Structure formats: C-alpha cells, structure tokens
Amino acid sequence: MDLDLRKLRYFVAVAERLHFGRAALALHVTQPALSRQVRQLEHDLGAVLFSRTSREVTLTPAGEQLLHDARALLAAAQAAQERAGRIGAGRHTLTVGFMLGTDVTAALNAFSANHPDVAIELVRIRWWNQARSLLDGTVDIAFVRLPVDSDGLDVLPLYPERLSAVLPARHPLADEAGMHVTALAGEPVLQYADATPAWTAVWNAVPRPDGTQPPRGPAFHDMEELLGYVRAGRGVVLVPEPVAAVFPRPDIAYVPVTGVSPGRVALAWDGTRRSTLVTDFVEAARSTLRPGE
Numbered sequence: 001m002d003l004d005l006r007k008l009r010y011f012v013a014v015a016e017r018l019h020f021g022r023a024a025l026a027l028h029v030t031q032p033a034l035s036r037q038v039r040q041l042e043h044d045l046g047a048v049l050f051s052r053t054s055r056e057v058t059l060t061p062a063g064e065q066l067l068h069d070a071r072a073l074l075a076a077a078q079a080a081q082e083r084a085g086r087i088g089a090g091r092h093t094l095t096v097g098f099m100l101g102t103d104v105t106a107a108l109n110a111f112s113a114n115h116p117d118v119a120i121e122l123v124r125i126r127w128w129n130q131a132r133s134l135l136d137g138t139v140d141i142a143f144v145r146l147p148v149d150s151d152g153l154d155v156l157p158l159y160p161e162r163l164s165a166v167l168p169a170r171h172p173l174a175d176e177a178g179m180h181v182t183a184l185a186g187e188p189v190l191q192y193a194d195a196t197p198a199w200t201a202v203w204n205a206v207p208r209p210d211g212t213q214p215p216r217g218p219a220f221h222d223m224e225e226l227l228g229y230v231r232a233g234r235g236v237v238l239v240p241e242p243v244a245a246v247f248p249r250p251d252i253a254y255v256p257v258t259g260v261s262p263g264r265v266a267l268a269w270d271g272t273r274r275s276t277l278v279t280d281f282v283e284a285a286r287s288t289l290r291p292g293e
Contacts, residue, residue: 005077007041008070010034011049015067018057072136079137092118094277097125097133097142100223101242102265103159104143106288111281118277126222127203128194134270141269141278145240147198154271156282158291160262161240163205164254166230174253181205181259188217188235190226204238205260223247 013023014034024031042049049063059067094111098104108120125133125142131149133139148155165184167174173183189204200206207213217235220226223243229235231251240263244254267285269278285291 003073004041004044005074007037007044008074010037011041011063012067012070012074014038014050014057015059015063015070018059020057072132075138076136092277093121094118094141094281095121095123095139096281097123097130097139097144099125099127099130099143099145099265101161101240101246102143102145103242103289107267107281107285110284110288114280114284115277127192127199130268134268137270137273140273140275141267141281144266144268145203146264146266147196147202148266148268149196150268152270152272153268156267156286156291158265158267158285158289160264161242162262163203163238163257163260164241164244165257166226166237166239166244167253167255168230168233169251169253171236171253173255176255178256178258181208181257182210184214184236184257185212186215188215190217190229190235190237191219193219193221202261202263203240205257209259227252 010023010027010029013027014020017023017026020031020034020038024034027034038049045062045066047062047066048060049066051058051060092115094115096104096108104122112118112120123133123139125139125144127145130142130144131151131153134142135152143158144155145161146155146157165173165179173179185208189206192199192203195203217237218229220229220237223246226237226239227247227249230237238257238260239254241254241256267282269282
C-alpha cells in the first residue's frame, strides 16, 4: 500500500483540532468528504485512528502514533518538493539550521565567499527537533547542541560552551561573578520540555556531579517561557553562555557556573543525502571554527 499524502494531511488537520467541522473549514472541503477520506485512511492502514462520540473526537493510540509520524512525513515531502522546484528553476539554496546563540557567522561567510550564487536560508531549530529537522529535510545542515540522536546523521563536533545559571535579579546569588553548581542545591530546576535524559544530563547538569537530583520545576519550550518562570520564582535553569547574551533583561541575572562540564556545539547533516553544497559547508565550518581547539 502506498500512503496517500492527501489523506495524511486530512488526518493531521482533524488530529490537531479534534473536530471534523473545523478541520473541514481549514481544508476548504465538505465535512462528509473529509470523513470519507479519514475512514478510507483507517481502512488502508487497518487501524482505527479516532474515537468518535456525539460529544467529542479523541485520538486512539494508533492515531497518536500516526500523528507523530505524519508530521515528519509531510514535512519531508514538502521539503523534497521545494528542493526539486528550486533546482528545476535553476536556483541554488542551502538551508542551514541553527540553535539560539550558536556561532554561524564565520562559516556562513566562508561558504558564501566560495559560493556567491548560492542563497542561504536560516531556520531556527530547538533541542527537541534537531535530528528530525535534518532527517525530514527541513534543513540541509545544522548547528546543533550535543547530544543529538545521531542515527542516520554525520556529526562534526565544533566548540565548547560554558553554562550560566538563569536567576531572578532579586535572587541572593544574582550579583555573584560566578558560582559553583553546589550553590544551587535545593533550587527547583526548570525542565527542557521533551528533552532526552542525555540532554538534561549535559545542559542542566542533572544529576549533579555528586549524584544528587535537584527538585524538578516546570517544563518550558522556549526562552520566553523560561524567563517567565524564572521571573516568577518558579525555578532556575542552566543555559549556554551565548544564549544569555541574546536575552539581557533587567529583572534576570545570568551567573557563570563552575563544577560542571561544558556543553558542545556541533555541525550535523544527513549523510545519506549526497550534496556538494553540504560537503563544502562542512569544510567552511572546519576551516573557520577549527574543531578540537
């Protein structure tokens, strides 16, 4: 069976809204037509995707799994269409992913000096979608923060980053020039939402070097949420020092932390997709950022 991308898009529209009527409006189709397409998809897959009652629509376990996979499949299909279209039109583009605060400028400039005809598109990625953005083709290459799920990816470690604690300005340690991580003992630690244990171990230093587990604070998805929780006194968190420079706030303090290992930025790309542009960008990064120094 070939998976029909149109049916998949229809399924995602319903799954994200949990309402057939609203999904039909968004798709500009009639509700009966949408219902038929979803039922046909369920028949094709041999699985019930939605539990339907007169009051609500909910995802079944099979539906939840398909929603997770479908978003990546649709993104990959869209990226493939766009890449083919650009090449067919004679346009050369390299899409570069980056995480907040990563040093992309030197590599971009070195690459562009050798490829002035190639347009570079920058796409911001997060800790929870680093690998997916590369594997589904959303980006061609990316500056990531390790660890990253490297199955299917080639990874070039670049440079280390020290960590800083993010504290409310009224915190007793806010005016310190630096502090040992043990000074945060007992402080609730905000959680990187959907982060793997390996990510948390590096970027929030959990468990601590002495093996202790600090209290868990709320989970955040971006810097705005992080800063909101810190300002409200709901917890503290560790971030890479370059991130602190991007978000200066009078009511927030960033204090360098010792006693923990630094994190590391790396360049990652899908090794199964051969691309001269990607290879040349890797060499530009290697020559300008001097990995290992």
